[in-house]
Amino acid sequence: MAENPAYPVGLRLTGRKVVVLGGGQVAQRRLPALIAAGADVLLVSPEATPSVEAMADAGEITWQQRPYAEGDLADAWYALIATGDTEANTRASAEAQRHRVWCVRSDDADAATAWTPATGHSEGVTVAVLTTEARGRDPRRTAAIRDAVVEGLRDGTLVAPHHRTRTPGVALVGGGPGDPDLITVRGRRLLAEADVVIADRLGPRDLLAELPPHVEVIDAAKIPYGRFMAQEAINNALIEHAKQGKSVVRLKGGDPYVFGRGMEELNALAEAGIPCTVVPGISSSISVPGAAGIPVTHRGVAHEFTVVSGHVAPDDERSLVDWPSLARLTGTLVILMGVDKIGKIAETLVAHGKPADTPVALVQEGTTAAQRRVDATLATVGETVRTQEVKPPAVIVIGAVVTVGPQTSA
Incomplete structure (x- = not known):
């Protein structure tokens, strides 16, 4: 031959x-x-x-x-x-x-x-790698090259610019709990292709440093609100940049639809005629407890888990949570955005029948280098948060699953 x-x-x-x-x-x-x-x-x-x-x-x-x-x-x-x-x-x-x-x-x-050939696929592109000759073929090397190219396209580390006109629009990207490695490959690729990124403070901030210098990064917390409510100002910023023909990524912490106001943003974009893609993210309600050694369910311990927003206290007239019913559940209760209200939340759960010695774990800055875990019970958690100076963002886990792992504190 x-x-x-x-x-x-x-x-x-x-x-x-x-x-x-x-x-x-x-x-x-x-x-x-x-x-x-x-x-x-x-x-x-x-x-x-x-x-x-x-x-x-x-x-x-x-x-x-x-x-x-x-x-x-x-x-x-x-x-x-x-x-x-x-x-x-x-x-x-x-x-x-x-x-x-x-x-x-x-x-x-x-x-x-x-x-x-060794083949792989990424967003409409097929990568095929062939060895140049039959003798001395090295299938492992061929597959490794294929994998490297495909992974680079997927995670945005290998960026091939689009030379045809792209359809402008917005991607609502769930960035995961904080560790930059926990964003989805699609989310990372869209970030690499963005012209504008409007980021929450709870998104994976380390990824922003990897963006090309031409990308405009906007801190959502610093958008001038003027006479608008904060969310309306963010909606307007998304629409404004998309109408300029730019590819916009709204980078959010966790998942866009888990207490992330993602649907509000999608509705605003739809009303403005702006195409929108939603990229799910790993929710901190599951991933942060897992990173701290806590399973939200466990055989023989918890057959369900409930995720609740704790941004308003149980006695606040704005609260939509049925706290008495939650107190009667036997599974796991995960509370987001509840650090400053946890004392009142714990008192309410105990008042409606939850045992005062129910284990509680607070995981601060979960999945990041600053992660720490603090353990307490419903009876002690309010004081523990004060004495241990637990600060947001922190995920609070209540239930027997807190104690099933090899470690119960950090």
């Missing part, structure tokens, strides 16, 4: 016949991509793995449960030969050659007329 590099090409297989010989692990790995490409897949194999058999049962492929026979490749566009019978593979490869069917062989790349 000549030592020439392979010529890369993308096959459009929608509605076209593809023959796969062999129903083992190779077929199991390759079939999903062929199905996704819209190919009319014929599997010829006496046996198949349970996963491959499930594809046949679901009607995603046609399975003829028999060995390869001459003529199977006559009208195919593409063939994958992956049986354990070398002699059958050689005969099938020869048939593919006669019929000019591009053919991949799992057992002998040198004898194949096509190679399968």
